[in-house]
Amino acid sequence: MSDITLYHWEPNANSGKPMLALMEKGVAFDSHYIDMLNFDQHKPEYLAINPQGTIPAMTHDTPAGRRVLVESTAIMEYVNEAFDGPALMPDNAADRWRIRWWMKFMDQWLAPSFSMFGWKYFVGPNALKAHGEAKIRAQIEAIPLPERRTAWNKAVFGLFSDAEMAESGRRIAVGIQMLEAELAKREWLASDTYSLADVNGFNLAYAMPLSQPHLANDELTPNIMRWLRAIYRRPATRACWKLGRTPMASRVEILETDYIAQKAESEGLYQLGQLGEKA
Amino acid sequence: MSMILYHGEPNGPSLTALAMVGETGLDVDCRPIALLRGERHTIPGLTEPLARDMGLEGEGPVLVVDGEAMTESVFLAQYMDEMAGNALQPKDAYAHWQMMMWCRRITERCAPAAAFLGNKAFASPVLAAMADAEFDAAIAPIVSGDLKQRWIETRADSMTEAAVGNAMADSTTKLTAAVQMVEDQLADGREWLMGDVSIADIETYGWLAGAEALVPGVWDNRPRAAAWAARVRSRPSVAAALARATVAQPETAWAPGPEINRWG
Numbered sequence: 001m002s003d004i005t006l007y008h009w010e011p012n013a014n015s016g017k018p019m020l021a022l023m024e025k026g027v028a029f030d031s032h033y034i035d036m037l038n039f040d041q042h043k044p045e046y047l048a049i050n051p052q053g054t055i056p057a058m059t060h061d062t063p064a065g066r067r068v069l070v071e072s073t074a075i076m077e078y079v080n081e082a083f084d085g086p087a088l089m090p091d092n093a094a095d096r097w098r099i100r101w102w103m104k105f106m107d108q109w110l111a112p113s114f115s116m117f118g119w120k121y122f123v124g125p126n127a128l129k130a131h132g133e134a135k136i137r138a139q140i141e142a143i144p145l146p147e148r149r150t151a152w153n154k155a156v157f158g159l160f161s162d163a164e165m166a167e168s169g170r171r172i173a174v175g176i177q178m179l180e181a182e183l184a185k186r187e188w189l190a191s192d193t194y195s196l197a198d199v200n201g202f203n204l205a206y207a208m209p210l211s212q213p214h215l216a217n218d219e220l221t222p223n224i225m226r227w228l229r230a231i232y233r234r235p236a237t238r239a240c241w242k243l244g245r246t247p248m249a250s251r252v253e254i255l256e257t258d259y260i261a262q263k264a265e266s267e268g269l270y271q272l273g274q275l276g277e278k279a
Numbered sequence: 280m281s282m283i284l285y286h287g288e289p290n291g292p293s294l295t296a297l298a299m300v301g302e303t304g305l306d307v308d309c310r311p312i313a314l315l316r317g318e319r320h321t322i323p324g325l326t327e328p329l330a331r332d333m334g335l336e337g338e339g340p341v342l343v344v345d346g347e348a349m350t351e352s353v354f355l356a357q358y359m360d361e362m363a364g365n366a367l368q369p370k371d372a373y374a375h376w377q378m379m380m381w382c383r384r385i386t387e388r389c390a391p392a393a394a395f396l397g398n399k400a401f402a403s404p405v406l407a408a409m410a411d412a413e414f415d416a417a418i419a420p421i422v423s424g425d426l427k428q429r430w431i432e433t434r435a436d437s438m439t440e441a442a443v444g445n446a447m448a449d450s451t452t453k454l455t456a457a458v459q460m461v462e463d464q465l466a467d468g469r470e471w472l473m474g475d476v477s478i479a480d481i482e483t484y485g486w487l488a489g490a491e492a493l494v495p496g497v498w499d500n501r502p503r504a505a506a507w508a509a510r511v512r513s514r515p516s517v518a519a520a521l522a523r524a525t526v527a528q529p530e531t532a533w534a535p536g537p538e539i540n541r542w543g
Contacts, residue, residue, distance in 0.1 A: 060373075067373050074379050081372035093361040094344060100354045101330055108335055108387070112542055151542050164541065170424065178333065 004029040007049060008056040009036040010248045011241045013111065014072040015056045016203040019243065021076040021196065023236035025085035029058075031243060037127050039139045053144045073103050076196050088196045095191035102182075102190045102197045110175040111204050113168035116160060117211070121272040124155030176215045176224070179205065183223035187230075194234075202231045207251040210271045213263035220262060229255050247275055282307045283343045285322055287314040288532035289520045291393070292339035292352035295485035297523060299356045301516025302481065303363035307342075311525065314338045314534035315405055317417030322348070332422035336386075337394065337429065338534035352485065353382045356478040367478050374473065381464075381472060381479045385457065385486055386537065392453035393486045394536025395446055396493040398433045402533045406434035429535040446539065451494050457483070458490060458497050458504050465503040470510065484511040489530035 006022065006029050008015035022029050034040040034055050042053045050057040050070055058075050060067045060082070069075045080088045089096050128136055136156055143149045154160050179201070182189060190197035206228055208216035218225050231237055232255040241252045254260070284300065284307050286293040293314075300307045312318035319338055325331065326346030334350035342349040342358070349355060360367045369375045406414060414434060421427040432438060438446070461483065464472050472479045487508065490497050498505040511517055526532060 069373075069376060071380060071383065074376055074383070077379065078372050078376040081375060093358050094347070094349075096361065097349055097354050097358040098330075100357065101334070101349070101351055104335060104351060104354070105333065109333075147540065147542055167425075167541070174424070178329070182329070 002028045002030045003061040005032055005059045006030070006056060007032045007034050007046065007058070008243075009034050009041075010244050010246060011203075011252075012207075012244070012248055013115065013203055016240065017072040017200055018056050018058060018075040018079060020199045020203065020236060020240045021079045021088060023240050024088060024194075024199065024234075025079060025083050027079065027083045027085060033243075033245065037123065037130060039127075039131075042139065042142050042144070047144070051144060053148065073107055073196075073200060076199060080196060088194070088199065090191045090193050090195060092191070095195075098190040099195050099197040103200050106175075106200055106204050110171060113171040113175070114204065114211075116165065116168040117172075117269075117272065119151065119155035120158065120160050120165070121269060122275050124152075124158065127152075128156050172212060173215055176208065176212065176221060180221040180224050183227050187227075189227070194231075198227075198231060202228065202237070206232070206255065209257075209260045210251050210254050211268045212265075213260070213268050213271075214265040217260045217262045225260065232256075251275070280345060284309045284340055285312050285319065285343065286310070286340040286523075287312065287319075287338065287534060288526055288529040289524050290489055290529050290532045291390075291397070291485055291536065292336055293485075294488055294517075294520055294529075295352040295482050296340040296342065296355050296359075297520035298481050298485070298514070298516045299359045299367075299478075301519045302367060302514075303359045305359055305363055307359075309523065311523070314532075315402060315417075317420065320420040320422075328422075335537055336390075337426055337536035337538075339536070351386075353386060353478065353482050356481060360478060367476065367481070369473060369475070369477065378473050378477055378479050382482050384460065385479075385483050387540070388453050389457035389483075390486050391537045391539045392450035392457075393490065393493065394533065395450045395539060396454065397489060397531075397533030398535060399443075399447070400493060400533075401531045402535070403433055403436065406430070407436075409434070425538060426535060429538065433535050449539075454487075454490055454494050455497055458487060458501055461487070461507060462501040462504040465507055470507075472507075476514075480507075480511050481517070484508060484517065488512075489533070492531055 004027065006018055008019055011019050034046060036055060040046060041055050047053055049059065049068065052070065054070060056072055056075065058069045069078055089099060131139065140149055140152045143152060186192055188194050188198050189201050205224065216224055232252060241249050244250065282305065284296055286297055286309060289297050297309065300309060319341060322331065322341060324346060325343065325348050328348050330350040331341050331348035336351050339350055339352055340355065342355050349358065357368065369378055418427055418430050421430065461472065471477065472483065521529065
């Protein structure tokens with residue numbers, strides 16, 4: 001039993017951020033898997049921990065009482081500040097500013113665009129297939145946050161408009177070019193040492209060579225590929241992705257391939273669909 | 280190392296950044312620019328313009344340090360604070376997390392709402408009165424496609440009447456909720472939002488300074504919040520920032536800001 005419990009889904013996106021940060025810091029924690037596609041995050045036992053029903057959440061028992069922390073990037077910053085272990089924020093204030101800037105950009109602009117594709121082609125159809133329409137409508141009604149209700153409705157019933165999908169596609173293309181340009185400047189994304197921005201970025205980008213093979217590959221984005229492979233080689237990353245239970249996490253193995261050529265956009269959408277077939 | 284702060288009138292994120300100059304006492308060269316003429320996008324001498332070009336805050340202040348454009352008022356506040364001795368952020372990790380979560384509720388929910396209402400009321404008429412050629416020249420250097428689109432929508436009212444109505448109602452609710460959040464936070468009698476004065480007070484006040492004009496009566500029946508706003512306003516740093524205004528009512532100075540969450 002640890003003083004720390006992390007409630008998380010797959011090592012991917014928001015769940016993966018605090019998982020990987022804790023492992024990089026060498027902080028032992030109790031892992032509590034929340035099956036998002038089974039709506040575990042909206043069940044009473046989880047809502048007692050995080051009433052908003054969002055994943056991830058972390059509890060930290062201290063002499064002053066139990067602390068409950070939510071929001072993946074904010075949890076990472078807490079983990080870095082509260083525990084011993086390698087610093088994941090550098091000493092230089094300008095570097096710290098740049099790390100925060102990139103994390104906000106990824107969290108609020110780029111990641112929601114990626115996840116619109118993930119929800120439309122993977123999360124929505126699979127939740128519908130697993131539960132059936134009547135049950136899923138009831139599940140969605142029970143979601144505490146109105147924004148999340150809207151998102152689930154749109155995902156499950158395919159309500160993302162063409163304009164929304166096109167804008168997300170535009171942002172993904174712009175964002176990948178920005179990442180490539182930034183990683184051409186230095187070894188890591190936002191500073192000269194490995195930081196929370198890299199932990200955050202890896203969770204966003206590790207599967208890009210599979211799901212955006214027309215944009216992210218060794219031909220077009222060699223610096224992104226170098227960066228992803230360097231993070232994948234880290235022991236903490238290996239240990240973290242072992243906590244995955246579905247084919248979603250095993251996508252990370254694409255980074256064992258030495259050279260990934262450019263492929264058509266349709267190949268990426270096919271891969272997202274396949275993920276559902278295997279899940 | 281020189282620091283130059285390019286800022287709009289002291290309102291919203293520009294007010295936060297200017298107040299932080301005063302709070303920290305850092306030697307910052309503060310240079311006013313006309314945000315609604317697009318001057319933020321023609322700042323000279325930038326070797327690293329990315330954060331100016333792609334920042335999510337919209338037409339917020341730009342701090343230039345060694346040629347690098349730095350943006351996002353909360354992170355500028357943290358940077359200035361950390362350069363000056365770290366007096367405005369809690370030392371305890373949990374208290375720090377609480378402050379950052381507070382600031383995120385402001386930047387993600389309150390700021391887009393305030394910016395939408397403020398631009399509708401005060402920036403739209405200014406941009407609509409511009410000649411096409413003048414407007415096109417102002418937005419020509421804007422790199423971010425979605426920020427440029429917000430400029431175009433602010434000028435041309437391309438949204439349907441129903442969509443405008445929904446956005447107005449939603450933004451009014453969110454701005455009111457932010458003032459109520461301040462009221463609730465102060466219920467235990469504390470003077471400042473996080474106990475000790477912090478970046479949360481400065482950032483929150485920046486976005487709420489113009490709230491009365493956008494949601495008339497929003498401070499009425501919220502006496503703790505109203506008293507807090509007066510306390511922040513009377514801090515020497517904030518008073519000095521407001522004294523930099525070149526217009527009579529800086530709290531009505533708005534320019535396209537952060538977008539409303541696309542996921543609903």
